[in-house]
Amino acid sequence: MVATTYATYLLTASADGTPHVCWRRAYDRGPGRKPGQLSRGTGSTPTFFGPRTGTDYVTLVDNASPTVHLLVYRAGDGRQVCEVPVLRAGGSGSENSPIGAGRSVYVASTYGYPYPALPPGSGPSVPPSAGFTGGMSRVDVRPDGKGGAS
Numbered sequence: 001m002v003a004t005t006y007a008t009y010l011l012t013a014s015a016d017g018t019p020h021v022c023w024r025r026a027y028d029r030g031p032g033r034k035p036g037q038l039s040r041g042t043g044s045t046p047t048f049f050g051p052r053t054g055t056d057y058v059t060l061v062d063n064a065s066p067t068v069h070l071l072v073y074r075a076g077d078g079r080q081v082c083e084v085p086v087l088r089a090g091g092s093g094s095e096n097s098p099i100g101a102g103r104s105v106y107v108a109s110t111y112g113y114p115y116p117a118l119p120p121g122s123g124p125s126v127p128p129s130a131g132f133t134g135g136m137s138r139v140d141v142r143p144d145g146k147g148g149a150s
Helices: none
Strands: 007-013 019-026 047-049 057-061 069-074 080-085 099-101 104-108 136-140
Touching (some): 007 057, 047 099, 069 104, 069 136
Antiparallel strands (some): 047 057, 069 080, 099 104, 104 136
16 A cells, blocks of 8 residues: 555556556645645545455545545545544644544644654745644444545
């Protein structure tokens, strides 16, 4: 699984090691880098989770503005299960990988976190600054695994 600042990709490799894209899903990368994020786009590493195999689903957080969304896909075919707004209080952004356990996903806020240094070329944040308030959201995928979350 690879997440870029534009899309998420599930990759496999053939017997000789040649990589192949199984599926690609673009996401809302927002208007710019938010305070408390290191770059524009998702700050989260994709997380596999699920109640049956532990890899039933894959999830990440987009960079939509003003509110980010937790995106959940079926790992096998990339079909979207849900898109849920998260981290609504005090600013919305995350640089962390979501935590997945069973059917539940937890997303921690880094909005406004004052990193000591930013990577070269990270550009200005939108807005230019924000106070760090922290916080966490929980999303549960429905037991039937059919579209949506609670």
